[in-house]
Amino acid sequence: MEKEPYEILESQLSKIAKGRSNVQTKIKNLITGSVFSKNFHQGDTFEEAEVLKFNAIFLYAHRGQFFFSQEQDPSQRFSLAENKIGVQAKFLKPNQIVEAMTFEEKIINFSLPIKIKLKVIEAPPGFRGERAQPGTKIVILETGAKISTPLFLEEGDIVEVNTETGEYVRRV
Secondary structure, eight states, X not given: OTTSOEXXXXXXXXXXXXXXXXXXXXXXXXXXXXXXXXXXXXXXXXXXXXXXXXXXXXXXXXXXEEEEEESSOTTOEEEEEHHHHGGGGGGOOTTOEEEEEEETTEEEEEEOOSEEEEEEEEOOOOOOOSOSSOOEEEEEETTSOEEEEETTOOTTOEEEEETTTTEEEEEO
C-alpha cells in the first residue's frame, strides 16, 4: 500500500444493512513501525510486498541503536533505531536469534519468536494479604523489561513471556 510493506495485525468484517462490506483493520507499517486503523472496501486491491526474511543475531544496543549480524556471516552487520523496533526492544538479549526482514534490498525490521524464555533478576517478596483471588507483582527480567507475574515467582526463576503482548505465560 502506497509503495510500502504493511502487516495486518487485526481484521474484522463489517456489513452495513444494504450497503457494501468493509474490513476494519489494524495495520503496521513494516518500515516505520507505526500502527494505525484503516477500513478497506470490496474493490480495494494491493500488490503483495516481497519481504524476504533471514536469521540474524542480536549483538548489543548503544545510544538508541540496536546492532545485529547475519547468522551465517557474522561480518555482515546492520543496525536499527529504537523508534523503528518499538516494544520488541525490551525483550532483546545478546546472542538472541531473530528473524530480520528486507524490502527492496534494505533491512527494515525484525521479529522475535512469539514466546521467549528470560530470567527474573529482581522480584519483590509476594505478600497476598486478605484477598479472595490470586495476586500479582511486577518483576524485572534480565533484559530490563518489567512484567506482571504471579506472587510465587522469585529471583533466578526462568519465565516464558509472550513478546507480542508483553505478558507472563508460565514458569519454566
